[in-house]
Structure formats: structure tokens, C-alpha cells
Amino acid sequence: MVSKVISAAPIGYDAEIIEVEGDMSKGLPTLQIVGMGNKAIDEAKDRVRSAIKNSLLEFPSSKITINLAPAELPKDGTYFDVPIAISILILSKQLSSSDIENAAFVGELSLDGSIKAVRGILNIVEKIRDSGVSTIFIPTGNAEQAGLIKGVELIPIKNLKHLFLHLKKEQLTPAYEPNLEPLRRPKETRKLINDVVGQDQAKRALAIAIAGRHNILLTGPPGTGKTMLAKAALSLLPDLTDEEIIEVSKVHGLVNNSSTTVHNRPFRAPHHTASKISIVGGGPKALPGEVSLSHLGVLFLDEIPEYPRNVLESLRQPLEDKEITISRVNRTSTYPANFMLIATMNPCPCGYLGDETKECTCTTTQILNYQRKLSGPLLDRIDIVIPVQRIKNKSLLDNHDKNYNIHEELSYKIESSSKIQQKRYNRSNFYNSMIQLATVQDGLNLTDEAKKLLDMAAGKLDLSARSYLKAIRVSQTIADMELSDKILPQHISEALQYRYRDKSL
Structure with missing residues (x-):
């Protein structure tokens, strides 16, 4: 007898349908998992055995072989713990194949039988739905995110016993009902742009950059408000649409198994010591990096010349193509990377070139070498470069009240511009910068x-x-x-x- 259980796992930004096949035969009582699984999948043998026994179900004393098809596809993670357990319960005739008809399963098992959340649930649910499956059993911890995907019945499950009783129709679990309220949630109420004194030209340049999604470089001496201006950009960006919330959450769900949905535009500010892999993505599992985690949001590089040259040069392709392709020996993954770059820098190593209050101590050679850390091809992808000059101390209090309502004014102009661009190009996420x-x-x-x-x-x-x-x-x-x-x-x-x-x- 052979059992077949439908599951799926994320492969890059997409997902792949995996069929968990089970066979039970006479021989020494062993559980073998084949199909190019990694160590986490191999360790599922112990998790599944303990989970079944601790759920007061029977683990058969026979030779059991589990195959993860297609066998040629490398697989990792703990997505298949629950499907493997269901397959074994069918082989031991505690469940029947009719109990799982037109259903799919995903989830990690604890030793006590509880079911833990997994990464990439949005990608998984979307792929299974598109394959024609009508019901998906998911971990309770993934229910909020998975509920963003429409057109499929989702059954949240807490533990293996809970799932078993539902399939036997002895204790039914209701389908997950997503919150019908709008997905968008209020942004941070503090309007940081109002905290920046003066700098009218820089504020306008920042608003123009946000309105058209132009990459912008703020340059000037230390203490002029460059970083504060950059951080104020997040509160000026228009809200994510419902479709964009799903798109952003899909990327973030690949790097953690949190049940939290991303409701607001990302603002990523990696430290200048960040590696190339952490910025563009990669590693053994070819996971997304900062350029993808800032998709539909802002990637902020403070003091951009301090970043390694290879990191800065790796930004050229995603800035141009709005996506990043990561190639490994056995896998090529393409992730979205449609972000707005906001960068800051001092005009020279000491920071005071052109400053009225402090004299620059750098030589001409030092200044040129510092500014040349930004290559021509990278600068070509930055549409706006704006100097941010120092405000005199006596003007700080005088100018503060005048700028109190600048947030509302700029937000209105940005929103109006976004609507005009959407109507002109009739394409989502297409702006003047493209x-x-x-x-x-x-x-x-x-x-x-x-x-x-x-x-x-x-x-x-x-x-x-x-x-x-x-x-x-x-x-x-x-x-x-x-x-x-x-x-x-x-x-x-x-x-x-x-x-x-x-x-x-």
C-alpha cells in the first residue's frame, strides 16, 4: 500500500508542490526518508515518531519508506513533518486516503505533537491554491498571514491529535476567517519631517524623490539633519495597497516564521559593516537580502562611502532591474527588489568641506579618494543629489514653528503625484524614475x-x-x-x- 499526501515548500520567491509518498512493508521497524532532503528533513524521523506516540496514536512497527517527490529537487526545512505523519497514519490504517481528499498539509512537529509555524507560508498557500487544492491545513501560528490569500479554505491546527480528530470528523475545527477590516494600519503618528528645522530645499528634494521614487543622495557636514531627513521619508511614503501588503509579506515571510504581517512600507538601514550576502541575499539557502526586504520601501545607507566597494557595486543591478537573481550550484532564485535608495555622506573624510563653522583638515587627494568611493555607474542610478547645509544656532527656534505643518503639505503633494503617475502609466508600482x-x-x-x-x-x-x-x-x-x-x-x-x-x- 502506498499513501500520497500533498504539501509544498518555498523555492526562492516561488514555491513547489511536493508529494509525500509513503510505503510500508515487512522488515525491521525503521523509518527512512528519501528524495534529496537535508539534515532537517532527515531529523524529521525522530520528531514524527515522538509526535505520533505523544499524541496517543500508534506508530507502526514496520519498515516505512517516505519519498518526497519530485526526488530530483533539493529540499530543506521542516515543512513536511505533518504530511509525513499523516502518511504514516494512513499506512497504519488509522486514517484513510478519503479523509484527506483534495487537501494539503504543511507544518513542523514538536516532540509533544504540537505544530509550529513555518517560513514562507504565503508562497506555499498561494502555490497550493493555484494547483487546484481546495483545503489547506496550516499551523495556527501562520493563520494570520495565510489568511491574506483568497480562494482557498484554511484550517488552522494546533497539534497532531487535533488534526487527527478533525480528519476523523470527531471534533471539527472551523475554517480560518480572516479579519475583514482593511489590511492597512496607521503609520507611526510622529511626523519626523516637522522635527527638522529649516532645510527647505532638502525637504522639497526629498519629497520629489519620494513622489517619483527617485534615488537620492544627501550630502553635507555632520549634524545638519541628513539622517533625520532620511528617516522622515517613511512617514511621507503612501500607504501600501492590499496587494502590496501581500507582496511585501511574502518576501519577509521567507526569512522568518513570524505570524506578523507587514502592513507598512519597509525601512531597512543596514550597518556599514554588513556583508555583500546580507545586502543582496544568498547563503546556502539563497535567502533574500536587504535589497529584497526593502522591496516597495526604502533602503537607507547612512554614510554610504563607508560601505565596502563590492557591496556598493552589487547594488547596481537591482537598482536598474528592480529585482535580484541569486545563483547557486543547485538553485537560481529571483527576488523582487523595487526599493527607493536614500543615502547620506559627508563631503570629505573629516566631514567639514565647505562648512562655515569649522575648517576642513583633509588634503585634496583625500577628498578626491573619498568621493571616488562612489563609482560612476552607481552615481548614474541616483537621480537627485542635494547638499544639506548647517543651520545657524540662532535660527533653530525661530524656524521651528514655521515648519510645523510641512508634513501635511508634502504628503498631499506626494499622494497627488502618485495618483497622477498611476493614471498615466496604468501600471502598479511604476513611477517616473522608471x-x-x-x-x-x-x-x-x-x-x-x-x-x-x-x-x-x-x-x-x-x-x-x-x-x-x-x-x-x-x-x-x-x-x-x-x-x-x-x-x-x-x-x-x-x-x-x-x-x-x-x-x-
């Missing part, structure tokens, strides 16, 4: 005067093709924020002010 020359020629309304000014500036400033396109991207966002249906000369002029200067930031 437009190409074909889009410029077909869909953007650049006035003759604005084009003439841009062409003249391109000649005098020796703008590259990429810099030319960046100016159009930023000017389109400025026009959207001003509710202008055309790109005017003043929009071009402002956009050109935010370009990177070769000799000095």
Missing part, C-alpha cells in the same frame, strides 16, 4: 521651451544620455507635484540643480 526614452517620446508632454532649455543645458554641461534622461524623469515628477500637465522650463531648471557634480558634491 521611464525610458520611448516613454518620453510617446507619453510625456515636454513643451518646446522646456526641450530647448534641456538641450542647451545638455550641451553646456556635457550631460550624458543617462543624465539627460534623469533630468526628464525628475522634471516630470516636479510637474506632477505642481499639478501641471506639461513639463515647463522651470521644472527643467529645478531638475538640473539636483544633478551630480563631478568635482564636488
Whole structure:
């Protein structure tokens, strides 16, 4: 007799259907698991045996072979503990195949029979649903996240005995009913942008960057508010849609088995000592890194020149393609990485180049070497570079009250701009920062005067093709924020002010 139980496991950003096959025959009482499983799967033998016995169920004294099909696919994790236990209960005729018809199972077993949450539950449930299975038995700890996926019946289970009684129809467990309230939850109420005194130009540049999802570099001496401005970006970003909440939660669910759903846009701020693998992803299991965990949110690199060169260069591809592909010997995984980069840096190693209150102690060579830590290809992917100058002490209290309502003003402009872009491109998560020359020629309304000014500036400033396109991207966002249906000369002029200067930031 052969038993077959449906399960699934995450493979990269996707998941794969796994069929847990069981066979029982005469011989020494052993449990063998085949199908290219790792050590965690091999250890399932002891977990499953103890869980069945401690659930007051019978573990057969026969030779049992479990196959995880397809056998050619490498498998890891503890997703198959529950399916293996169900397969053994069918082989020992404590359950029948009809009891699990059109159902799938996933979960990790404790020695006492309780069922623990697993990673990647959203990816798993989505894959099983798409395969046509109507009912999925999941750990209770995964119920909140799994409930985001519609179109499939979810049965949360606490322990193996609980599951057994449900399948025998002796003690039925009701299907999980997700919260019908909107998924979005209030963001942090503190409006950090109001805490930044002065810096009107930097605040506007930050708002433009957020509205069009332009990557931005804030540069200036220490203590000018660069980091505070960057952190204020999170409260200015529009709320995630329901679809985006699922998308972000799918990525975060792959790196931890928490039942918490990600309701707000991610803000990731890795330390400058972070390794390349932690930033772009990888490792033995090819898990997502910071660029993917900041998907649809912000990746903040404070003092960006302090990061290793190989880490910074690894950002070029995800900044361009909005996704990252991680290749290993036996696996290639592609994760989304549509994030907005916010970076800060001092103008020189000591930090005081151009500062009015303190003299710079760096040599010209030191300054150039410091600024050259950011390569040309990386700077090409940053649309806005804005200097943040020091505010005089006597102006701190005078300017504070004037900026009290700046959060509401900027939030309104950003939200209005986002709606305009959504209507223009008719695509989700597509912003002005992603437009190409074909889009410029077909869909953007650049006035003759604005084009003439841009062409003249391109000649005098020796703008590259990429810099030319960046100016159009930023000017389109400025026009959207001003509710202008055309790109005017003043929009071009402002956009050109935010370009990177070769000799000095």
C-alpha cells in the first residue's frame, strides 16, 4: 500500500508542490526518508515518531519508506513533518486516503505533537491554491498571514491529535476567517519631517524623490539633519495597497516564521559593516537580502562611502532591474527588489568641506579618494543629489514653528503625484524614475521651451544620455507635484540643480 499526501515548500520567491509518498512493508521497524532532503528533513524521523506516540496514536512497527517527490529537487526545512505523519497514519490504517481528499498539509512537529509555524507560508498557500487544492491545513501560528490569500479554505491546527480528530470528523475545527477590516494600519503618528528645522530645499528634494521614487543622495557636514531627513521619508511614503501588503509579506515571510504581517512600507538601514550576502541575499539557502526586504520601501545607507566597494557595486543591478537573481550550484532564485535608495555622506573624510563653522583638515587627494568611493555607474542610478547645509544656532527656534505643518503639505503633494503617475502609466508600482526614452517620446508632454532649455543645458554641461534622461524623469515628477500637465522650463531648471557634480558634491 502506498499513501500520497500533498504539501509544498518555498523555492526562492516561488514555491513547489511536493508529494509525500509513503510505503510500508515487512522488515525491521525503521523509518527512512528519501528524495534529496537535508539534515532537517532527515531529523524529521525522530520528531514524527515522538509526535505520533505523544499524541496517543500508534506508530507502526514496520519498515516505512517516505519519498518526497519530485526526488530530483533539493529540499530543506521542516515543512513536511505533518504530511509525513499523516502518511504514516494512513499506512497504519488509522486514517484513510478519503479523509484527506483534495487537501494539503504543511507544518513542523514538536516532540509533544504540537505544530509550529513555518517560513514562507504565503508562497506555499498561494502555490497550493493555484494547483487546484481546495483545503489547506496550516499551523495556527501562520493563520494570520495565510489568511491574506483568497480562494482557498484554511484550517488552522494546533497539534497532531487535533488534526487527527478533525480528519476523523470527531471534533471539527472551523475554517480560518480572516479579519475583514482593511489590511492597512496607521503609520507611526510622529511626523519626523516637522522635527527638522529649516532645510527647505532638502525637504522639497526629498519629497520629489519620494513622489517619483527617485534615488537620492544627501550630502553635507555632520549634524545638519541628513539622517533625520532620511528617516522622515517613511512617514511621507503612501500607504501600501492590499496587494502590496501581500507582496511585501511574502518576501519577509521567507526569512522568518513570524505570524506578523507587514502592513507598512519597509525601512531597512543596514550597518556599514554588513556583508555583500546580507545586502543582496544568498547563503546556502539563497535567502533574500536587504535589497529584497526593502522591496516597495526604502533602503537607507547612512554614510554610504563607508560601505565596502563590492557591496556598493552589487547594488547596481537591482537598482536598474528592480529585482535580484541569486545563483547557486543547485538553485537560481529571483527576488523582487523595487526599493527607493536614500543615502547620506559627508563631503570629505573629516566631514567639514565647505562648512562655515569649522575648517576642513583633509588634503585634496583625500577628498578626491573619498568621493571616488562612489563609482560612476552607481552615481548614474541616483537621480537627485542635494547638499544639506548647517543651520545657524540662532535660527533653530525661530524656524521651528514655521515648519510645523510641512508634513501635511508634502504628503498631499506626494499622494497627488502618485495618483497622477498611476493614471498615466496604468501600471502598479511604476513611477517616473522608471521611464525610458520611448516613454518620453510617446507619453510625456515636454513643451518646446522646456526641450530647448534641456538641450542647451545638455550641451553646456556635457550631460550624458543617462543624465539627460534623469533630468526628464525628475522634471516630470516636479510637474506632477505642481499639478501641471506639461513639463515647463522651470521644472527643467529645478531638475538640473539636483544633478551630480563631478568635482564636488
